[in-house]
Amino acid sequence: MQPIFPLSQFVNQALSANWWTYLVFGVIGFAFGYVLEISGFGNSKKLAAQFYFKDLTVLKVMFTAIVTAMVLLFLASAVGILDFNLVYVPETHLWPGIVGGLIMGVGFIVGGFCPGTSLVSASTLKVDGIIFVLGAVVGVWAFGETVDPFWDWWNQSGYYGRLTLMDVTHLPTGWVVLLVVFMALFMFWGAEQLERIVGKRDMSREPKLRLIGAAALVVIAVAIILIGQPTASEKYAKLLITREVDGQNVQLSPDKALEGRMAQIHPGELLASLADQKLNIVMLDVRSEADYNLFHIKGAQNVPLDEIRALAPGLLSENSSNTIIVLMSNDEAAATEAWKVLQAESVPNVYILEGGVNNWISIFAADEAGITPTTTPVGDDQSRYSFEAALGDRYAASDPAPYEWELEYTPKIQLQRMRGVSGGGCG
């Protein structure tokens, strides 16, 4: 069984395809607002007290929520019911995040709320909450109107895409989870000391249950380490992909799809897709750098096979509603390996160039002077051509004009749409 979460209706389809998806978000929002209110977040005095070390409710609620959701998420991923690659991880735009964060901090201490809590405050008729919401409306409007002059900075500075603490620390997921749990517990201990000393609170009346809760967090984190996150080969073995065959959606294993030649696209289909303005074609050439320098298709990027996995987070965060990834090697062997890697990482819309670069050349360079077939026999996935010079993409066959070629082929590309998540979060 492949992971059943997140539910496919939220991943592969627009929300408007299923009306009830809005209802699910509405119910989640309702629970969100309810919990904020019962925690005291509708009260600006309670929120601001955080910053005078008297009442650290904000820190306690926030970090308890973060570590609780974190351990549950990675436990669900470890036992294989959740595909973490499909979970939206806010992308890292480091500098806009840092500057925006500092501005938010100022807004927090001056205004007494953050946007979520101000909604809850407004809904319980706190006038200061209502006014904060009005200010926030003006703030979001003002940002849209003033971002133009620093548009490039806002989009590019410190941009790392989907970057997790696991990528930064090079530690296994479970260890990062455990460290974050320990950090949170240490902060809670510190918060309670402050409340005792500065806030003059009697901490002996705090419920003992919180110690059991702390122990439970540690136990789950250790369990996540022991189970481990699913490896690529485990994910691949469980994977099922959906293909439309004779008008019917069929689920099949990726190996079956390869056997049935459903993932291999004819060079003609690649050429036509490149010319299609509505599609964003990402060509990844997994041959050696030497082969790539001799000849490659215009626009293809050279990526060694062992670096393909590292590209997965970036490919996942691309707007994949119109992105198609085409892998190529000299024949098909290396490209097929790369295809399996990206399948295991849940990257959608990945295809293999049928017959590889050799096949491409045999079609488009039949009478190009600088490219001649080798006379000695070569092994599988080796180049069967010799080149006059390492011209890269400056051969005519690197960039054939689509309208000059009428090629017969069976189209294989079935665009699997992913619901765009950017513009979400708060971003």
Add this chain to the structure above:
Amino acid sequence: MTTAAPEAPKKGLFGIRTRPYVHPYLGGVLLGIVLFLAFLLTRNGLGASGGLNRLVAAVEDLVVPGHIDRTPYLLKMAGGSLNPLDDWSVPVIIGAFLGGMASGLLNGRTKVEINKGPRISNRTRLIVAFIGGVLFAYGARMARGCTSGQALSGGATLSAGSWALMMCIFAGAYALAYFVRKLWN
């Protein structure tokens, strides 16, 4: 507990007695479960400022549709035939508003009032609330998310950028807290 006269119990709208807030750790665990379920079912976490932004874009789309198509930031939300309200963040904030309302009513905390420090006037409190709202929301859009969409949702999914941003929210607030202490103490 000897002789102190019992205070008159506080009441909210409809005379419902005001109940105390839940323990912070309990509130946190519940919030964490909501956040987890959001990710599990929908792949999205929670959010507030994004939904607010879409409501604003929807109004702009009604009032000045041409303006949207000339503003790159608004284009991806409401350009052309895009409906800015067709996004997960919109039902989430509507739900959050209703959830807060329900809890406020049930627990006797819904009451027209202004929460502020003892040393400032109502007028000052409302002015700084407005300024704070403008600043917070401006920063939230710059950072592509607020305490909900970045700190909570990015924190739980271990996004490196979200953790940096979360530290900056606390740093910004703590750095200024001393200078605006009159507002709250």
